[in-house]
Structures are given as structure tokens and as C-alpha cells.
Amino acid sequence: MDHALERHAAVDTPHVRRVETLQPLVWLSRGYADLAQSGRSSLAYGLYITAFGVMLLALSWGATYLVPAFIGGFLLVAPFVAIGLYAISAQIERHERVDLARAMFAWRANAGSIALFGLMLTLSLLLWERVAAILFALSYGDTVPDLSAVVQDVVFSGEYWPLLLAFFGVGAAFAVMVFTLSVVSAPLLLDRPVDAVTAAITSMRCCLANPGAMALWAALIAGLVLIGFATLMLGMIVIFPWIAHASWHAYRDLLD
Numbered sequence: 001m002d003h004a005l006e007r008h009a010a011v012d013t014p015h016v017r018r019v020e021t022l023q024p025l026v027w028l029s030r031g032y033a034d035l036a037q038s039g040r041s042s043l044a045y046g047l048y049i050t051a052f053g054v055m056l057l058a059l060s061w062g063a064t065y066l067v068p069a070f071i072g073g074f075l076l077v078a079p080f081v082a083i084g085l086y087a088i089s090a091q092i093e094r095h096e097r098v099d100l101a102r103a104m105f106a107w108r109a110n111a112g113s114i115a116l117f118g119l120m121l122t123l124s125l126l127l128w129e130r131v132a133a134i135l136f137a138l139s140y141g142d143t144v145p146d147l148s149a150v151v152q153d154v155v156f157s158g159e160y161w162p163l164l165l166a167f168f169g170v171g172a173a174f175a176v177m178v179f180t181l182s183v184v185s186a187p188l189l190l191d192r193p194v195d196a197v198t199a200a201i202t203s204m205r206c207c208l209a210n211p212g213a214m215a216l217w218a219a220l221i222a223g224l225v226l227i228g229f230a231t232l233m234l235g236m237i238v239i240f241p242w243i244a245h246a247s248w249h250a251y252r253d254l255l256d
Helices: 002-012 023-038 040-060 066-081 083-093 100-104 106-140 147-157 161-182 185-191 196-209 211-230 236-254
Strands: none
Touching (some): 023 083, 023 211, 040 066, 040 083, 040 236, 066 106, 066 185, 066 211, 083 100, 083 236, 106 161, 106 185, 106 196, 161 185, 185 196
16 A cells, blocks of 8 residues: 555656756757657648648737737647647657557547646636737727737837837746746656646746756747747748657656
8 A cells, every 4th residue: 555655656746857958959959850750740740730820820810919919829838739749759769650640649548637737728828818908908999900000009119118018028927837837747747647737836846946947948949939930830830849849858858
């Protein structure tokens, strides 16, 4: 009985390792190797995510405040959406044949906890969308100008710098919170029989134990995602699976 409890505790509370500050560069290198090895499977996954993102971006284009909300929201829910890619990296790690169909359903091994984790991220996305709408309404009231008018107001006129600063400030707070609670959560939930709360706490412990490496990792992710959006999502065909595969290696390095 005591041994069973010890095994359960070991599963529930993974040991967090300390890593070098520049270790995220190694994760990106390993992630790229997985991307190259998985080939069409990862790119097909990236194409699907990109197509869905383009559709959402097109739908949000008429409501200007939704564009930055969508960009921020993409970062918030990406850890959940990438679960199939983590499964592909796990297949490669086990020297198995890459099977996209099997990877897409890998979540079923811990379905309840993964679903709860996805719900948590979805709620954070909905909250961010409402906050973005409120910030926009405080500046423009009931008027809904097109995106070019907003860019003119914010970037060139200088009249709406408070709006820009508020978006960046609040958006950064959301991003830091979600990153802290999810940096290894999805791979952990996929790989081990832990619950969503334990996964979130473990992610937070990873960030506290490795502040330098986690700050660099967050900056690299944000930079790559911005490049993807700058290409009107086309770059995300490669960037999204690359980050996801690298995130699997981050998880493997950070936890015993």
C-alpha cells in the first residue's frame, strides 16, 4: 500500500530539472529535426492549423478589435491545439513510424484531464477577447473603424498610444500567465496520467526553477509567431509544428 502511494505521488509531482539559459535554442534544433523527420505529417498538421487561422482572421477583419484579440488568442490556445504534434515527437523518440492518424487521437489516453486543460485555455481566450473589446470601446465608443484607420490613429497620429500600451500591457499579462501555467502542461498530460491542475502547477514550477531559460523560450515563441502572422499565416505552416516539436523537447528536458 505504501509503495503504491509512493508511485502515485511520483507520477503526480514530477521532478523539475534546471537547464541552461540557452537551452531553448537546443529545443528549437531538436524540434526542427523532428519536423524534418516527420515530413508531410507535421506540415499537413501545420497546413490545417494555418487554414483554420486564416479563416478566423478573415472573419475578424471586419471587427478591428478582434484582430489583435485573435493574434493574442492564438498564443493562448496553441499548447492545446498542438497535442497531435507532441504525439508525433513522442513517436519519433520511441523510434516508431510516424502515424498522423494515431497522433491526432493520442489525447484519448488522458481525455478528461486534457479536455479540462483545453477548457481552461478556452476560457482564457474568451476573457481576453472581452478585455480587448472593452479596451477598444473605451477609445472608440460605438464606432467600429476599419483596420487601416486604427493603424493610422495608433501609429501615426499619436492620439491613441494609451490604447496601444493598454493592449500590449494587458495582452502581455495574459500571455505570461498562460505561458507560466502551460509551458509543459500539454505534453505532460499527453505523456503521463496526471490531472490538469497538477500539470499547471508543474509548469509554474518549471518557470520558477528556470527563469532565464523560460524567458528566452517565451521570447522565441512570440517572435516566431509574429513572423508567422507577418506572412499572413502562411509561415505558420512550418512555424507552428516547429514550435510544437520543440515544446516536446522542452518538456523532456525540464522534467524527469
